[in-house]
Amino acid sequence: MKSIVILVSGRGSNMEAIVRAGLAGARISAVISNRADAKGLEFAAAHGIATAVVDHKAFASREEFDAALAGAIDAHRPDLVVLAGFMRVLTDGFVRHYEGRLLNIHPSLLPAFPGLHTHRRALEAGVRVHGATVHFVTPTLDCGPVVIQAVIPVLPDDDEDSLSARVLKHEHRIYPQAVRWFVEERLSISAQGRVLLRDEVGEEAGW
Numbered sequence: 636m637k638s639i640v641i642l643v644s645g646r647g648s649n650m651e652a653i654v655r656a657g658l659a660g661a662r663i664s665a666v667i668s669n670r671a672d673a674k675g676l677e678f679a680a681a682h683g684i685a686t687a688v689v690d691h692k693a694f695a696s697r698e699e700f701d702a703a704l705a706g707a708i709d710a711h712r713p714d715l716v717v718l719a720g721f722m723r724v725l726t727d728g729f730v731r732h733y734e735g736r737l738l739n740i741h742p743s744l745l746p747a748f749p750g751l752h753t754h755r756r757a758l759e760a761g762v763r764v765h766g767a768t769v770h771f772v773t774p775t776l777d778c779g780p781v782v783i784q785a786v787i788p789v790l791p792d793d794d795e796d797s798l799s800a801r802v803l804k805h806e807h808r809i810y811p812q813a814v815r816w817f818v819e820e821r822l823s824i825s826a827q828g829r830v831l832l833r834d835e836v837g838e839e840a841g842w
């Protein structure tokens with residue numbers, strides 16, 4: 636049974652999608668937040684999942700916060716750590732500690748629009764397609780190897796709300812998919828930092 640720890644900072648709808656996917660061979664060991672008021676914690680607790688809060692404001696530096704966060708995570712001996720709307724920049728040391736077992740979802744077609752306000756920036760840039768990306772986390776923000784992307788058209792009357800709502804629906808599809816691949820031991824990252832994915836019949840693709 637693979638142990639998964641999910642980190643959230645707010646609503647937690649991606650965490651919810653992963654929990655609801657009911658992945659065989661995996662157990663959501665804990666949902667951890669840097670904010671005590673994160674809505675996602677309520678859903679997790681209501682579903683019998685252990686929750687914890689490591690408040691970033693209680694620490695003098697990123698290093699100290701990340702060390703405390705890693706302690707809370709490692710108590711659950713995770714095979715995989717899933718960032719699901721976790722809105723803290725992580726130190727290199729933290730990211731290296733979870734190398735190859737740390738996934739993130741970002742609401743844009745990376746490498747376009749790393750950082751914040753992705754939907755607004757996509758509209759301002761006038762792009763015709765937009766979407767979401769699941770990637771392995773590496774020390775450079777929003778730059779890790781891409782696992783799966785969802786692409787949607789930008790419609791003429793889209794605003795930030797309509798675009799983000801349509802992207803979010805696809806996030807809820809691709810994130811459980813990526814986590815399922817990992818749990819089934821079909822998804823990994825090579826020493827060269829390439830994504831390796833085996834299909835159902837064992838054929839391996841790399842990119």
Ligand code: GAR
Binds near residue numbers: 644645741750
């Ligand atoms: C999601 O859209 C996720 O892609 C984004 O925050 C939202 C969290 O929603 N993540 C980032 O922007 C990370 N840089 P959720 O809490 O309902 O899953």
